[in-house]
Amino acid sequence: MVKKGEWVRIKKIILPAGERAPQDPDDTKATPLVMWTKGFLQADAEIGEEVEIITAVDRKETGTLVEVHPYYKHSYGKFVPELVEIDRNYKKFLFGGEK
DSSP: OBOTTOEEEEEEEEEOGGGSOTTSOHHHHTSOEEEEEEEEESSOBOTTSEEEEEOTTSOEEEEEEEEESOOOOOOOOSOOHHHHHHHHHHHHHHHSSOO
């Protein structure tokens, strides 16, 4: 059970696959247009239930509850040693020294 007031993420289908614009590419037309939104849950609920949230800018939205305490899971990749050397050389070029 997810409690009222928790920070959550919801999913809402804006346009089903069959209702996309006719000029869209075929692979796009075959996919629904989905809105993902985060906000504060307005009533206790379970994952998968239809819920209402209040976003960070006080907008009310409804959708299917998909995640509790969402966070960014992306990165900029692994360490690249060449970028450190580029940074050092760039600073020397700009500032004329080690600083």
